[in-house]
Amino acid sequence: MPRTASPLADTAPPATAAAKIFNYPRNAWYVAAWDHEVTGKQPLARTIAGVPLALWRNTEGRAVALADACWHRLAPLSKGKILGDELQCPYHGLRYNAAGRCTVMPAQETINPSAVVPSYPVVERYRYVWVWVGDPDLADPTAVPDMHQMDDPAWAGDGETIHADCNYQLILDNLMDLTHEEFVHSSSIGQEELSEAEFDVTHEGNTVTVTRWMRDIDAPPFWLKNMRDRFPGFSGKVDRWQIIKFEAPGTICIDVGVAKAGTGAPEGDRSQGVNGYVMNTITPETDRTSHYFWAFMRNYCLDSQTITTQLRQGVHGVFGEDEEMLRAQQRAIDANPEHEFYSLNIDAGGMWVRQILERMLKAEGRPSSAPAAGQGA
Amino acid sequence: MAVQTQTRWQRARVVEVSDVADGIRRIVLAPEQPEHAAPGTHIDVRIGDGARGVRSYSVVRSEDGGRRLTLSVRLSPTSSGGSAAMHRLQVGDDLTVTGPLQNFPLAVGATRYVLVAGGIGVTALVAMASALRRRGADYNLVLAGRSRAVMAYLDDLVAEHGDRVRVHVDDEGTPLAVDDLIAGIARTPAAEGTELYMCGPIGLMNAISRSWAGHDLPATNLRFETFGSSGRYPAEEFLVRIPDLDREITVAPDTSILDSLEAAGVETLSDCRKGECGLCLAKVVDSTGTIDHRDVFLSESQKERSDRLCLCVSRAVAANSGSGEPAVLSLRLT
Numbered sequence: 001m002p003r004t005a006s007p008l009a010d011t012a013p014p015a016t017a018a019a020k021i022f023n024y025p026r027n028a029w030y031v032a033a034w035d036h037e038v039t040g041k042q043p044l045a046r047t048i049a050g051v052p053l054a055l056w057r058n059t060e061g062r063a064v065a066l067a068d069a070c071w072h073r074l075a076p077l078s079k080g081k082i083l084g085d086e087l088q089c090p091y092h093g094l095r096y097n098a099a100g101r102c103t104v105m106p107a108q109e110t111i112n113p114s115a116v117v118p119s120y121p122v123v124e125r126y127r128y129v130w131v132w133v134g135d136p137d138l139a140d141p142t143a144v145p146d147m148h149q150m151d152d153p154a155w156a157g158d159g160e161t162i163h164a165d166c167n168y169q170l171i172l173d174n175l176m177d178l179t180h181e182e183f184v185h186s187s188s189i190g191q192e193e194l195s196e197a198e199f200d201v202t203h204e205g206n207t208v209t210v211t212r213w214m215r216d217i218d219a220p221p222f223w224l225k226n227m228r229d230r231f232p233g234f235s236g237k238v239d240r241w242q243i244i245k246f247e248a249p250g251t252i253c254i255d256v257g258v259a260k261a262g263t264g265a266p267e268g269d270r271s272q273g274v275n276g277y278v279m280n281t282i283t284p285e286t287d288r289t290s291h292y293f294w295a296f297m298r299n300y301c302l303d304s305q306t307i308t309t310q311l312r313q314g315v316h317g318v319f320g321e322d323e324e325m326l327r328a329q330q331r332a333i334d335a336n337p338e339h340e341f342y343s344l345n346i347d348a349g350g351m352w353v354r355q356i357l358e359r360m361l362k363a364e365g366r367p368s369s370a371p372a373a374g375q376g377a
Numbered sequence: 378m379a380v381q382t383q384t385r386w387q388r389a390r391v392v393e394v395s396d397v398a399d400g401i402r403r404i405v406l407a408p409e410q411p412e413h414a415a416p417g418t419h420i421d422v423r424i425g426d427g428a429r430g431v432r433s434y435s436v437v438r439s440e441d442g443g444r445r446l447t448l449s450v451r452l453s454p455t456s457s458g459g460s461a462a463m464h465r466l467q468v469g470d471d472l473t474v475t476g477p478l479q480n481f482p483l484a485v486g487a488t489r490y491v492l493v494a495g496g497i498g499v500t501a502l503v504a505m506a507s508a509l510r511r512r513g514a515d516y517n518l519v520l521a522g523r524s525r526a527v528m529a530y531l532d533d534l535v536a537e538h539g540d541r542v543r544v545h546v547d548d549e550g551t552p553l554a555v556d557d558l559i560a561g562i563a564r565t566p567a568a569e570g571t572e573l574y575m576c577g578p579i580g581l582m583n584a585i586s587r588s589w590a591g592h593d594l595p596a597t598n599l600r601f602e603t604f605g606s607s608g609r610y611p612a613e614e615f616l617v618r619i620p621d622l623d624r625e626i627t628v629a630p631d632t633s634i635l636d637s638l639e640a641a642g643v644e645t646l647s648d649c650r651k652g653e654c655g656l657c658l659a660k661v662v663d664s665t666g667t668i669d670h671r672d673v674f675l676s677e678s679q680k681e682r683s684d685r686l687c688l689c690v691s692r693a694v695a696a697n698s699g700s701g702e703p704a705v706l707s708l709r710l711t
Contacts, residue, residue: 062488097570098486098488099484099485099572101572101595101597102597103597110675111597112649112653112673113653115597118485119486120486121485121486121512122486137415137416137508137512138511139512140512142513
């Protein structure tokens with residue numbers, strides 16, 4: 001018999017880490033865009049943590065995030081024009097600077113000193129434009145999650161963005177437990193040893209780490225190809241690792257790789273292997289949609305654009321399988337409102353993530369369960 | 378950076394008092410309904426009856442989600458009782474106050490920030506400076522005073538902000554040279570993106586405004602708070618005639634043309650009611666006195682022409698104020 005929602009759930013959703021539609025913290029840095037997406041040519045419209053933004057660059061090259069609604073009649077500024085250091089509303093030509101101050105009101109000789117649209121704190125780091133849509137006085141630029149492999153010269157690679165039709169927490173669940181690879185990605189990176197191998201979970205502050213080693217196994221197709229890129233003609237058993245590190249609210253960097261079996265990789269010598277980092281950072285758009293920014297970085301064959309392209313395409317195919325599963329899962333969740341989530345032992349990493357996010361939401365005075373469908377943020 | 382102007386009175390208890398400079402008392406309040414006070418906010422304190430019994434004080438510091446709000450009050454030698462009453466407060470006393478009110482919000486995203494405090498005006502800028510430091514913004518804090526002894530929080534601010542602070546002290550022979558400061562801003566590459574927030578004596582603020590305009594810096598980047606509108610002339614009673622409606626209305630010193638028209642049942646159009654939006658603009662057909670515009674909607678040249686005014690804030694004063702004859706304004710409404 002399915003566990004059903006309490007009769008009280010309609011009026012007061014229980015504050016539970018297993019919420020199906022998980023709320024998102026606002027006092028946090030989220031990736032809004034890849035650096036190259038934000039330009040001084042035309043503004044980019046993107047909704048971040050429920051807040052519609054117009055993203056653009058001024059003549060200093062600095063990325064700016066303004067609320068995507070003119071002070072006057074709320075016309076979307078993202079449909080306007082960038083004129084030097086100002087963004088012009090497409091409707092009546094009011095212009096705003098990087099601080100959101102109105103600088104031009106075409107039909108009068110003065111400017112109403114109250115005319116302003118919110119400008120949100122922005123930090124550009126690791127090839128991404130990060131924004132903070134919560135209380136700006138809490139926005140500490142040093143608190144941007146670590147994704148240094150993105151622009152460290154010791155690493156090479158590239159990535160893409162998935163617009164995922166699901167609550168952001170479903171993606172975090174997906175990445176914190178990789179036993180799904182055996183079933184969802186059977187043709188590329190899946191293998192049965194994933195479910196058989198034991199894993200360790202640790203947590204500290206706003207981070208959670210899940211570590212899994214699989215020793216003396218056959219390399220699945222994706223990893224066999226990578227081994228042969230570095231060690232032409234390689235065959236034989238490998239030791240495989242997945243070290244998943246979450247940093248709140250939505251960044252998961254996964255240290256992945258394989259090395260020739262028995263050459264000491266588990267003890268720290270990875271010289272006989274290939275190492276990649278799956279860089280994921282998930283930004284809630286609405287309760288039921290997310291921006292999923294990912295990249296695959298590697299620390300071997302750094303000069304090969306061919307390998308960069310092949311890896312990006314390979315991961316694109318793998319993540320396409322996740323995207324489809326996540327969309328189907330969100331549909332099933334919405335189609336079965338009476339049913340709750342159960343947990344398995346493999347969810348330990350994901351449940352620690354939920355617990356950390358719940359703590360952040362509590363500090364903001366907000367519940368972990370998002371409002372009912374359709375209400376959005 | 379929404380503007381909060383809703384007034385909701387509540388009780389607050391005095392939990393700490395201390396002196397922070399000669400004649401300046403620091404008062405920490407614990408409000409009954411705590412609410413975090415963002416940089417730039419003030420609270421209103423009721424010290425007597427009616428509108429004249431209310432004083433506004435900047436929140437110097439908001440701690441623990443607004444459970445501790447720090448104010449600082451200078452004992453005014455010409456005090457009509459407000460600052461003296463505040464200085465008499467003791468730990469355990471109760472006060473009637475509003476929650477945090479915001480009409481001096483700190484923007485995000487300016488290229489550079491300059492905060493200029495004259496005397497007790499520093500109270501409005503302490504929290505802003507801390508916020509800018511935490512954000513990693515490019516900012517300077519300019520502190521001006523008659524002597525170090527009367528400059529509140531001077532040592533704390535120098536300790537917190539280091540070489541971002543510029544101190545100008547009259548009796549040390551280092552007074553603030555306003556035009557040098559503004560000329561310096563105008564010379565930087567970030568001039569167009571620099572916001573200046575100021576709080577201090579009206580003479581200092583007027584000097585900064587003149588210099589700001591003189592260096593062609595964007596008017597919108599000069600930020601200040603006016604606690605109540607101030608005109609060029611004291612408010613006095615005058616008459617408004619509306620020939621089209623065949624009406625004549627008396628405007629008392631403590632009310633506006635707009636309020637008086639509404640009270641008389643004349644249909645009008647208005648929005649901001651503080652001289653900013655220009656929606657209540659009316660044509661001046663004739664005037665026997667001088668118009669004291671008090672708005673920021675009309676430009677200086679439009680005010681000189683004086684063929685239009687804002688019903689919500691503009692007033693008239695008699696040409697010969699000793700005669701006892703009130704000014705008469707004839708208006709055409711839109």
